[in-house]
Amino acid sequence: xxxxxxxxxxxxxxxxxxxxxxxxxxxxxxxxxxxxxxxxxxxxxxxxxxxxxxxxxxxxxxxxxxxxxxxxxxxxxxxxxxxxxxxxxxxxxxxxxxxxxxxxxxxxxxxxxxxxxxxxxx
Numbered sequence: 001x002x003x004x005x006x007x008x009x010x011x012x013x014x015x016x017x018x019x020x021x022x023x024x025x026x027x028x029x030x031x032x033x034x035x036x037x038x039x040x041x042x043x044x045x046x047x048x049x050x051x052x053x054x055x056x057x058x059x060x061x062x063x064x065x066x067x068x069x070x071x072x073x074x075x076x077x078x079x080x081x082x083x084x085x086x087x088x089x090x091x092x093x094x095x096x097x098x099x100x101x102x103x104x105x106x107x108x109x110x111x112x113x114x115x116x117x118x119x120x121x122x
Contacts, residue, residue, distance in 0.1 A: 007032065007050070015050060016059030020067065025051050 007015065011032050018028035025047035030036050036043035050056055078090040 012050065012053070012056055013059055015047075016056050017063050019047070019051070020060045020063035 015025075015028045015032050018031050019025045022028060026040065026044040029043045029047035029050070030040075033043070033046075036046070051060075075090060075094060079087055079094065081087040081090070
């Protein structure tokens, strides 16, 4: 089966929009060229090559920026949720992404114990 070697400008635009919405360049490539569904490795390779193009990167960035207000509104609604579990999880998620995850602290305490002192407590 012969595959198209190059995408047109409108196809690249569609690819960028789908990649931004789904977060999956491979899924975007398969959406544009459905015959690649049977060749996921080839679809991923082709998508990765396409994502290296500056014009595609700019279109993906533009789409993500246009989605930002909707995302912020959604996060705000989740944080203000009546369901305390949802609100708490989403609040932690936002804090981790703004400030970074807290550093895990490993408290390792070693003690030297004389076996005679432990057995013959005087």
